[in-house]
Amino acid sequence: MAIDELIASYVRSLQGERNLSRYTLRNYTSDLKAFFDNLGNDDLDPGAVDRQALRGYLAKLRQENYASASISRKVSTIRSFYRFLVREGHIESNPLGAVRGPKRERRLPRALTVEQTVSLITAPLDGSATGLRDRAILELLYAAGLRISELVGLNIYDSDVKEGTVRVVGKGNKERICLMGQPAQEALRRYLFEARSTLASRTEERALFLNRDGGRLSARAVQIMLQQYAVQAGLEQRVHPHLLRHTFATHLLDGGADLRVVQELLGHSSPSTTQIYTHVTEAQQRRVYTAAFYNQYRDTLKRGVSKDEDTNN
Numbered sequence: 263m264a265i266d267e268l269i270a271s272y273v274r275s276l277q278g279e280r281n282l283s284r285y286t287l288r289n290y291t292s293d294l295k296a297f298f299d300n301l302g303n304d305d306l307d308p309g310a311v312d313r314q315a316l317r318g319y320l321a322k323l324r325q326e327n328y329a330s331a332s333i334s335r336k337v338s339t340i341r342s343f344y345r346f347l348v349r350e351g352h353i354e355s356n357p358l359g360a361v362r363g364p365k366r367e368r369r370l371p372r373a374l375t376v377e378q379t380v381s382l383i384t385a386p387l388d389g390s391a392t393g394l395r396d397r398a399i400l401e402l403l404y405a406a407g408l409r410i411s412e413l414v415g416l417n418i419y420d421s422d423v424k425e426g427t428v429r430v431v432g433k434g435n436k437e438r439i440c441l442m443g444q445p446a447q448e449a450l451r452r453y454l455f456e457a458r459s460t461l462a463s464r465t466e467e468r469a470l471f472l473n474r475d476g477g478r479l480s481a482r483a484v485q486i487m488l489q490q491y492a493v494q495a496g497l498e499q500r501v502h503p504h505l506l507r508h509t510f511a512t513h514l515l516d517g518g519a520d521l522r523v524v525q526e527l528l529g530h531s532s533p534s535t536t537q538i539y540t541h542v543t544e545a546q547q548r549r550v551y552t553a554a555f556y557n558q559y560r561d562t563l564k565r566g567v568s569k570d571e572d573t574n575n
Contacts, residue, residue: 265298265306265308266295268308268343268347268352269291269294269295269298269343270291271350272290272294272343272346272347273287273290273291275346276290280434281434281435283411289335289339290339293335293336293339293340294339294340294343296336297316297319297336297340300319300322301315301319308344308347308352308353309347309352309353309354309355309357311357311358312357312358313357313358316337316340316358320333320337323336340358341356341358344356344357344358372499372505372508373505373508373509373511373512373513374497374501374505374506374509376513378495378497379404379506379509379513381495381496381497382400382491382492382495382497382501382506383397383400383401383404383445384397384495385400385491385492385494385495386400386491389456390457391456391457391458391460391461392457392461392474394449394452394453394456394457395453395457395458395461395471395472395479396487396491397449397452397453398446398449398450398452398453398471399413399471399484399487400449400488400491400506401442401445401446401449401450402428402442402446402449402450403488403503403506403507403510404446404506404509404510405441405442405443405445405446405510406428406430406440406441406442406446406510406527407440407506407507407510407511407527407528408428408430408440408507409432409433409503409504409507410481410484410485410503410504411481412430412431412432413471413484413503414469414471414478414479414480414481414484415430415431416428416430416469416470416471417468417469417470418454418458418468418469418470419468420470421450421454421470423447423450423451423454426441426442426443426444426446426447427439427440427441427442428440428442430529432529433529436529438526438527438529440527441527458472461473461474461476462476463475463476481503484503485502485503488501488502488503488506489501489502507528510528511524511528514527
């Protein structure tokens with residue numbers, strides 16, 4: 263089979279086995295095509311590729327200033343593709359099995375302060391149908407820590423305003439129950455009973471959040487809306503839906519929540535994924551320590567030294 267056919271077969275297997283999004287599958291395809299295009303031979307036997315060829319490709323990516331995380335993803339995709347080729351019998355052995363990508367730089371997720379979060383969530387001021395919808399969306403993104411895909415995938419019967427819960431389908435089609443506090447309950451209740459019927463032009467539409475035409479609201483529309491309210495709230499940093507998820511986790515841990523509880527609420531399969539938020543709260547603790555304790559101690563110490571010098575003089 264030609265390389266393009268093998269890549270297409272691999273992507274179909276990923277779609278069937280792991281139910282990945284179209285965006286992710288597109289990334290897998292482009293990563294593999296870029297690698298084989300770099301080798302410059304359309305009729306190349308994938309079994310003839312060796313570690314030196316992959317290392318040369320990685321060197322080229324570094325010269326082009328690709329981030330370590332991007333290079334690691336590309337290496338992971340290529341190695342996964344070759345494992346597929348072995349499993350399906352297209353090649354006898356994996357020539358790239360021992361190659362590792364660069365270590366990913368550990369980046370701490372950013373989070374909004376409580377004051378910034380309140381300013382953002384209360385930015386939709388009007389009582390129009392879209393205003394009530396947007397307020398409910400902002401409340402849910404923060405109060406339930408939802409991914410953008412989980413939010414726009416919600417159907418009308420997935421939420422229970424009275425119980426303060428929402429059923430979401432996360433990565434890998436895993437279902438979980440998320441909680442929401444009283445402000446989110448009230449915002450969602452108002453949207454459901456005062457606004458949704460105004461937007462619903464098609465009674466069969468099951469989506470919880472609707473656009474102006476009565477169809478399911480898109481992730482892109484939520485991203486644009488969120489950035490507009492961030493500007494309205496006077497936030498200078500770039501605000502995106504996942505930032506509210508980071509903020510949700512950080513504020514929970516700052517408030518004393520157990521790491522395991524936060525893991526369950528976020529839908530993380532591994533505690534190591536949630537662990538990164540403890541570093542965010544540790545950084546926050548250090549800032550508080552410096553501002554509230556160390557600076558005061560340092561200034562007092564300076565005043566004491568100055569007094570001693572005056573006495574000696």
